[in-house]
Amino acid sequence: MVQRKTVGRVIFELINGLILIIIAASCLMPLLHVLFASFSDPRALARNEGVILWPLGEPTLKGYQLVFNNPNIITGYGNTIFYVVCSTLLGTLMCSIAGYILSRQGLMWKGVLMFFVTFTMMFNGGLVPYYMVVRNLGWIDKRIALIVPGCISVFNVIIMRTSFQSIPISLEESAKLDGAGHMTILFNIIIPLSKAVVAVIVLFIAVGSWNSWFNALIFIQTRKLYPLQLILREILVQNDTTKVMVTTNEFSNMDLYKPLVQYCTTIVATAPILCIYPFVQKYFVTGVMIGSLKG
């Protein structure tokens, strides 16, 4: 496509580029501010009124020292890793099975099953009946309450189903002739052929589970079982650093260190996401694309 560049076009492209840079900058700026604030000198931080794009004063790791000396954050981190690993394994397994079943052709009850699964997206009993189910199972204040409830997302099932449907049926038919059952077909043929989509689901579930906090808020009471996000909520949202800061002589001035601790915890809790983000971002895009196609 050859088109002569007019003066108007050049001006448009410049302005367009500028607008896009501003949008991208405003997406990034709050995070950079938090990042550099977390290395700043707390006194300089208290005086500061603008955007921080470089550590203020002498760069310091004092905030991180406070954060990592804090037993709550360490146990929270451990708990979160445990919850993420378990719910990702369970969720991926359950979603693959559900996606496999719903992608079978000529299965007698398929229509019924499909309705059974998708109807849960349209109507729900609400928060209190859901809470009561978990309570009646005796799972309140148990780790399992953060792993099993919510492990199947219908959206993920649909993504799996759409992708499994695109696998040529001849492959499994020849496996069937060799005497393979459905389990063999699913685990030895379908899943290995759908590595990219399984990766998408794994990432969806893992990031969702890393970021989730509400189930823990309503189901968990013991602080020892809190995931990181709930500790974060205390520090950032309820603005309460007293429970999580170990007061020592060096850090006796709590008010001074409070903002620093808030910035550092934010970074500590977000760092894993930020580190994997550039590499996995394209998988998420793939997931959205498959999810948006009607199955």
Next chain:
Amino acid sequence: MTWKAIRRDFRMNWQIYLLALPIIAYFITFSYIPMLGVVMAFQRFNPKLGYFRSPWIGLDNFKDFFGSYYFWRLIRNTFLISFYNLIFAFPTPIIFALLLNEVKNRYFKRTIQTISYLPHFISMVVICGIIRIFTDNDGLITMLVVALGGKQRNLLTDPKLFRPIYVASDIWQGIGFNSIIYLAALSSVDQELYEAAIIDGAGRWKQTWHITLPGIAPTIIIMLILRMGSLFSVGFEKIILLYNSMTYETADVISSFTYRKGLLDFNYGYSTAVGLFNSVINFGMLMIANFLSRKYSETSLF
């Protein structure tokens, strides 16, 4: 469907049904039993007595709710937050996608995309924490407001500012990620149409107006209909992380009220009634949306 056919199907597919068991058990436990659990809405529910022995009180919970001062406040807040969101946060990803589409340099485009998706992956707790820090007495945004002639205060304690803060941060969280679907639609617009338009002497604006926009219109319409279907569902996560008793007047929505009444005040029956009311409205809106979608765009959601 005869008994014989069922038996044959079962003999052939028993492994599938075995695999289906945990899935079925999951949905029954966590989706369908809660649906039956809505009987609580008609009871003065006491967890010690359970669903069967708690006293039945008919529609009293609903009457309480519809007659209360909260009813219209919750409807208004839920609708307004959702509506402002529709007006401001729905078009921004479309505009963003259109602007990106004009960029010819691939690396520039990809960098902008990657950066703009980032906020979507940050946890709600962290986002709300950052919003709180920025709108605090001496926060960045507060300082900006002061520079523009506003009064210095904690912005999140001002009921008038809750909705703008909520919607603005929603735009920030979604502008990049929600544009993915439009970018996909844009890339599938037939390139030959542009070439034909150029031969006909159409300029860039005309191309955008007559080719690009009609090309992505079906996607926009579907997304819009989907959005309409959830006009009365505003999630509680962000609300309960941002609101406080000073801003309930404008910030409290049906879902956050359900949470507070049910799980903080232990008013189980009443909260279930409010939740059921909301679920029924959402279901109705979704049905209307689906009907409209089927009628006008030849694609239905289900």
